[in-house]
Amino acid sequence: MSEQDILGAIRFDAAGLVPAVAQQHDTGEVLMLAWMNREAVLETLSTRRVCYFSRSRRALWRKGESSGQLQHLKELRLDCDGDTLLLLVDQEGVACHTGRRNCFFRAARDGELVEIAAPLVSPETLYGGHADH
Amino acid sequence: MSEQDILGAIRFDAAGLVPAVAQQHDTGEVLMLAWMNREAVLETLSTRRVCYFSRSRRALWRKGESSGQLQHLKELRLDCDGDTLLLLVDQEGVACHTGRRNCFFRAARDGELVEIAAPLVSPETLYGGHADH
Numbered sequence: 001m002s003e004q005d006i007l008g009a010i011r012f013d014a015a016g017l018v019p020a021v022a023q024q025h026d027t028g029e030v031l032m033l034a035w036m037n038r039e040a041v042l043e044t045l046s047t048r049r050v051c052y053f054s055r056s057r058r059a060l061w062r063k064g065e066s067s068g069q070l071q072h073l074k075e076l077r078l079d080c081d082g083d084t085l086l087l088l089v090d091q092e093g094v095a096c097h098t099g100r101r102n103c104f105f106r107a108a109r110d111g112e113l114v115e116i117a118a119p120l121v122s123p124e125t126l127y128g129g130h131a132d133h
Numbered sequence: 134m135s136e137q138d139i140l141g142a143i144r145f146d147a148a149g150l151v152p153a154v155a156q157q158h159d160t161g162e163v164l165m166l167a168w169m170n171r172e173a174v175l176e177t178l179s180t181r182r183v184c185y186f187s188r189s190r191r192a193l194w195r196k197g198e199s200s201g202q203l204q205h206l207k208e209l210r211l212d213c214d215g216d217t218l219l220l221l222v223d224q225e226g227v228a229c230h231t232g233r234r235n236c237f238f239r240a241a242r243d244g245e246l247v248e249i250a251a252p253l254v255s256p257e258t259l260y261g262g263h264a265d266h
Contacts, residue, residue: 002244009239009246021154021163028161030154033217045241078246079236080229084166086237096213103212104219106142108178111135113142113211 003045007038011082017053018085022095025074025088031095032103034061036085041076048073050089067126069093099123136178140171144215150186151218155228158207158221164228165236167194169218174209181206183222200259202226232256 012018016038022031034052036044040060043051050071054061064070070092077086096103099119106113145151149171155164167185169177173193176184183204187194197203207221229236232252239246 003241006241006244006246019152019166021166023161023163028156028163030156030161030163030219033152033154033212076241077237077249078239078241079166080231080233080238081236084236086163098213100213103214103217104210105213106211108136108139108209108211111139113139116210 003042006045006076006078007041009078009082010041010085012038013083017055018083020052020085020087022050022071022087022089022091024091026090029102030104031089031091031101041085044073044087045076050087064092067093067097069095069126071095094120094126097123097126099126136175139178139209139211140174142211142215143174143218145171146216150188151216153185153218153220155183155204155220155222155224157224162235163237164222164224164234174218177206177220178209183220197225200226200230202228202259204228227253227259230256230259232259
């Protein structure tokens with residue numbers, strides 16, 4: 001199975017992880033960055049649903065498992081030196097655990113951090129009161 | 134100077150670094166991912182030219198310094214938990230040291246890695262024979 005070839009081209013770091021940038025495939029919106037280990041890459045390629053590795057929980061993190069906000073993989077790309085992944089995805093709902101469409105809602109403008117997007121849904125609605133991505 | 138407030142909101146890792154995703158501001162193309170330390174963030178904000186920290190060279194990496202392919206900062210954004218930066222930039226020429234517009238030119242398709250973009254310029258032209266980003 002040639003997914004091993006793809007895995008072989010990825011340069012995981014000393015902790016066995018690689019950063020993965022998720023981008024909405026049709027609009028180009030950068031949604032989030034998270035981390036993957038080998039198992040997460042394999043699962044993502046085989047199920048076409050994005051699965052990360054949660055560094056805080058030290059466990060696979062099937063995006064949307066608790067929130068329902070799934071990421072469907074359109075294409076996985078690898079950068080020139082193999083140490084970053086770009087995931088073109090179709091994001092259901094919102095990518096950010098704060099209820100915003102993407103995680104990059106704070107912009108440095110005139111020396112200050114300005115919130116440039118409001119939540120589309122409350123975290124309580126997403127998670128029913130328990131904190132998780 | 135309130136750039137310190139912006140720095141204070143960034144969660145640098147144990148090595149004092151934070152990943153930064155560079156995106157072409159008008160087309161949405163994800164160009165590359167590299168790393169910044171505090172000094173690189175400050176220099177980028179003050180000069181509006183993107184400066185990374187090279188993990189291999191352990192030194193500030195003023196993007197385009199040797200290749201001429203500068204990245205002009207349009208906006209710096211911070212993600213929800215402060216551990217990733219998104220840089221909206223205007224890229225002169227090509228972002229990738231291979232001479233491609235962006236670094237993510239290998240796509241996993243049908244279980245194989247396929248090159249989906251060709252170099253626009255040769256690395257020799259960019260660097261005159263010495264390897265660098």
